[in-house]
Amino acid sequence: MSALMSLIPNRSEAGAAFLIPQTKEGVPARLVMIFGSLGAGGERRVHYVFDTGESRYSEIVLPAEAPVHSISPQVPAAAWYEREICDQYGILIANHPDLRPLLLHDNWPSAVHPMVDPVAAVPWSKREYRFLEVRGEGIAEVAVGPVHAGIIEPGHFRFSVVGDTILHLELRHFYTHKGTEKLFEGKPAADGAMLAESVSGDNSFAHAVCYSQAVESALDIEAPPRAAALRLIGLELERLACHISDVGGLCTDVGFSVPAAYATGLKETLLQASARCCGTRYWRGIAVPGGLRFDLDSGRVAALAEATAQIHREFSEIAQLVVETPSIQNRFETAGVLRREVAQDLAVVGPVARASGVNIDVRRDHPYGGYPSYSIDIPVTHYGDVMARARIRIAEAAVSAGLIQEAANSLPGGSILAPIALEAEGLGFSAVESPRGELCYWLELRPGRLTRCHVKSPSFQNWPAMPFAVAGNIIADFPLVNKSFNLSYSGCDR
Amino acid sequence: MIGDVIVRSLRQADRVIPIEELLGNCDGSRMPDIVADRLTPAIAEKIAGVCPTAALASDEFAGRLCLRLSYGRCVGCGRCIDVGESAVVPAKRFAWSGVAKDQTVRCWDASGRGELTPPAPAPEEARAEIHSMLQRALNVRELDAGSCNGCETEITALTNPYYDLERFGIHFVASPKHADMLLVTGPVTRNMADAVKATYEAVPAPKLVVAVGACGCSAGIFRGSHAIIGAVDDVIPVDGYIPGCPPTPAMLVTGMLEVLRRRVAR
Numbered sequence: 045m046s047a048l049m050s051l052i053p054n055r056s057e058a059g060a061a062f063l064i065p066q067t068k069e070g071v072p073a074r075l076v077m078i079f080g081s082l083g084a085g086g087e088r089r090v091h092y093v094f095d096t097g098e099s100r101y102s103e104i105v106l107p108a109e110a111p112v113h114s115i116s117p118q119v120p121a122a123a124w125y126e127r128e129i130c131d132q133y134g135i136l137i138a139n140h141p142d143l144r145p146l147l148l149h150d151n152w153p154s155a156v157h158p159m160v161d162p163v164a165a166v167p168w169s170k171r172e173y174r175f176l177e178v179r180g181e182g183i184a185e186v187a188v189g190p191v192h193a194g195i196i197e198p199g200h201f202r203f204s205v206v207g208d209t210i211l212h213l214e215l216r217h218f219y220t221h222k223g224t225e226k227l228f229e230g231k232p233a234a235d236g237a238m239l240a241e242s243v244s245g246d247n248s249f250a251h252a253v254c255y256s257q258a259v260e261s262a263l264d265i266e267a268p269p270r271a272a273a274l275r276l277i278g279l280e281l282e283r284l285a286c287h288i289s290d291v292g293g294l295c296t297d298v299g300f301s302v303p304a305a306y307a308t309g310l311k312e313t314l315l316q317a318s319a320r321c322c323g324t325r326y327w328r329g330i331a332v333p334g335g336l337r338f339d340l341d342s343g344r345v346a347a348l349a350e351a352t353a354q355i356h357r358e359f360s361e362i363a364q365l366v367v368e369t370p371s372i373q374n375r376f377e378t379a380g381v382l383r384r385e386v387a388q389d390l391a392v393v394g395p396v397a398r399a400s401g402v403n404i405d406v407r408r409d410h411p412y413g414g415y416p417s418y419s420i421d422i423p424v425t426h427y428g429d430v431m432a433r434a435r436i437r438i439a440e441a442a443v444s445a446g447l448i449q450e451a452a453n454s455l456p457g458g459s460i461l462a463p464i465a466l467e468a469e470g471l472g473f474s475a476v477e478s479p480r481g482e483l484c485y486w487l488e489l490r491p492g493r494l495t496r497c498h499v500k501s502p503s504f505q506n507w508p509a510m511p512f513a514v515a516g517n518i519i520a521d522f523p524l525v526n527k528s529f530n531l532s533y534s535g536c537d538r
Numbered sequence: 539m540i541g542d543v544i545v546r547s548l549r550q551a552d553r554v555i556p557i558e559e560l561l562g563n564c565d566g567s568r569m570p571d572i573v574a575d576r577l578t579p580a581i582a583e584k585i586a587g588v589c590p591t592a593a594l595a596s597d598e599f600a601g602r603l604c605l606r607l608s609y610g611r612c613v614g615c616g617r618c619i620d621v622g623e624s625a626v627v628p629a630k631r632f633a634w635s636g637v638a639k640d641q642t643v644r645c646w647d648a649s650g651r652g653e654l655t656p657p658a659p660a661p662e663e664a665r666a667e668i669h670s671m672l673q674r675a676l677n678v679r680e681l682d683a684g685s686c687n688g689c690e691t692e693i694t695a696l697t698n699p700y701y702d703l704e705r706f707g708i709h710f711v712a713s714p715k716h717a718d719m720l721l722v723t724g725p726v727t728r729n730m731a732d733a734v735k736a737t738y739e740a741v742p743a744p745k746l747v748v749a750v751g752a753c754g755c756s757a758g759i760f761r762g763s764h765a766i767i768g769a770v771d772d773v774i775p776v777d778g779y780i781p782g783c784p785p786t787p788a789m790l791v792t793g794m795l796e797v798l799r800r801r802v803a804r
Contacts, residue, residue, distance in 0.1 A: 148729075149728070149729040151728060151729075151731075151732075152728065158764050158765070163764035164764075166764065190730065190733050191681065191682075191714075191733055191737050193712035193713070194680075194710075194712065195680045195690050195693050195694050195710060196682070196690070197682050197685070197687055197690060198682050198684075198730060198733065218729060219684070219727065219729045219730045219733070220682070220684045220685065220686075220724065220727055220729070220730065221684075221727055221728075221729055221765050222684055222725060222727055222760050222763055222765050222766055223760075223763040223764050223765030223766070224760075224763070226763065226764060226765075227760065227762070227763050235590055238590060238613060238615050238759060239759055242613075242686045242688070242753075242758075242759050242760070242783075243686060244686060244687060245685070245686035245687040245688025245689070245690070245691060245784065246687050246688065246691045248686075248688065300540075300543075302543060302544050302547045302548070303543050303547060305547070305698070305699055306546075306547040306550065308694075308695070308697065308698035308699070309550070309553055309698050309699040309700065311695075311698070312553075312695055312698045312699075312700050312701075313553075315566070315695075316565075316566070316700075318566070319565055319566030323566065323568060323628065324566055324568055324614075325566040325692075325786065326688065326691075326784075328568065328614065328783070329568060329614060329615050329616050337616065337620070338620075361546070362543065362546060362547070365542050365543045365546065366543060369540050369543060370540075371540065532687060533687070534684075534685065534686045534687045535687075
């Protein structure tokens, strides 16, 4: 039941613009991702993936040896993707509003594009990166990062402020860019899963499952039902742990340390219960193409489900009290509003989208793995502020806890691994609803080895929306708004 | 309301884990251990062949066939355990946290005649020293040099009610200028290299640097990427290594205290 892709035949000539696909209702389809690849003869191509509202995603492939027209003016969500393929492949994008380097910083020579050029001993260089400058009376710039004050990943924020009020925020990320997509190339299909789980360390299981499903789709096989059910439990457990941690983190950022400490304790209880069930706190090393690396004892899974129910009960009670606390309401409500139109223009995904009235969830819209057996309640609200994002997470935690119970109570028996043909070839795609939203892997196998693997992380999609939520707020509320988005830097930077 | 939240939270049972149970604990870490007398040259070769990060190597040393296990490179994938015919098992205790680089490598005779490297310092024995040493506070600055965020998640866990790092007088500070110790995670990316050096320079001497996780110790699964420089010690000097992918909070506590113990003993 994996979300296989239907390829829309490309009728465009090189250099010609194509029509943005539309949904049945006649509105432009949501952009899922854009990425580059090389054809059999080494010629560069651009892939555009859209969600037209059908259960299958659609893909358009264009030749890219000649300049490609930018779609960013019509589809603002495309802006970072087009900058990325320009950096990676040197694909020229015509009429792009802002083609500054994205992945590769000042010390990388502008003529070297790592996905097509040799990368051994690339010389150090110095090029200038120009931030957008906001001019006017009383406007000051505040530069934050890349090294931040807490135990947080690195990234740079350039604020233009008037007094305490943020006029404009420019992000400069990709400090943790590790060339992961290039590292996938040449690896045997079975080895990619452990690299995938190191793309974003707190969503490691979602990445491993998504990668594995993409290989399964390339080989046209399915993980056995028991493996699919156990994967579902792991995915929902990861979501529950992340949401508990996020609600606690929001309390930390407004100085409400008692429930914050309580939440960190609950999350730790969950991780320890995981370790007792499967020997790992974050379900690393479990998902592999074809299913799972080892079976989990049904008794232990039942014990984990029981522990999860207890943890969720405690979490929902404390979380309810938190959102009813007037001083919390005072800080959370109307802070960092992301308007629905902006969320749609930037194709925002996950809890952030659902808090701004965008009703999308891969588990329901493009069901995969064990999800088709369940009808999933997707909470949506339209306020778009910090409180809305907190409430969405609290509601989703309840759904996840329920799914874990249901799946553990009806765990199928049988095998946990479908055999994988070592020399298999094919194109694979998979989408998974990770705790941060829609996560996609697209990969190409040529005799058993990866020749291309693109990772669309929800953080890459959602980061550009954050400056819109921050504008107009005071700078002291920035950490709170940022936490309410809870985006991964490593997942974005790869 | 605010009072209800506080009352509810304070009614929680005490969750703090005693130090005796933390030192050397590695539950949930996936680190492997070798059962020396079950090792054969064939097994040594087989497990070295399946290791994705070359943490295991089977080679000649002092005229005999040996198996080397470099914990700094191990990402805990468990493949060696899968094919190791019970000569490789999940580690029950882990004492190679916070040690010097050469101590992160263990070596066995491949024909089952035992371990050739000296045993790692037993964490328990250091207790008295640690307590006498931590009469004064230790300020730690965490630095992400390009990590996947897995190590950060575990380092953050050190402040939760189970581990409560503050009880040892260890706390995390916001500025490198306030720090005694840098806890550095991740392979150092090309984009972060300058910031890593600047942060190191900003820490006042005497300073301790600890490389955390398989990536911090050896660049881990990212070794060979064009976008990274390498491990932490390829960029700044390192005093101690904490293996793991990611290291568990117990391994982090053990490692940080071991780095301190070695510093005092010096």
